[in-house]
Amino acid sequence: AQKVTQAQTEISVVEKEDVTLDCVYETRDTTYYLFWYKQPPSGELVFLIRRNSFDEQNEISGRYSWNFQKSTSSFNFTITASQVVDSAVYFCALSEAGRGAQKLVFGQGTRLTINP
């Protein structure tokens, strides 16, 4: 069965600090996909990144970076030099490969508050 755990329920930092959001997943499949979505106070779900299980290269996009480690089943997300606009709930999600439409299994989310 698939499972995603985001152990950090809430994180609060001061602007310009770096912050890392943890995500640990469980799956029996060898082929799977990992995602991060951002949910700002307005409520929509904004896609941030998708990685497949065969690509363990870390990725950087501006102030955002992702560290995928299969050995520890983790897909952590770091925001460098955080800004107030980064305040949101962040969800990590997993989908397995297979025939047909593949559902996303979400973690509980981490509420990130960036204080000025």
Add this chain to the structure above:
Amino acid sequence: EPEVTQTPSHQVTQMGQEVILRCVPISNHLYFYWYRQILGQKVEFLVSFYNNEISEKSEIFDDQFSVERPDGSNFTLKIRSTKLEDSAMYFCASGGLPTDTQYFGPGTRLTVL
């Protein structure tokens, strides 16, 4: 940039009433999904839909729920007889391929009184 749209943004209904939530997926996408998020909780999968039939449904998606793609653009979620516990944000999502990124609509907040 193409996006998923949902109507209405907010629906208030009385317990026992039927509601239909509407979604217009991204036009060249083939895979459609409904998720729900009870206030303050995680996003939960309800149902996936491809080629005019349900691919998978969760335990939440009982006989009170149904989905339909009535024409080439709309994708609807119907709740036949709403309960208080159906109050949640309902998100529609679409994807081009089975394991492609799913893009979400802005959600419909359903309040059952």
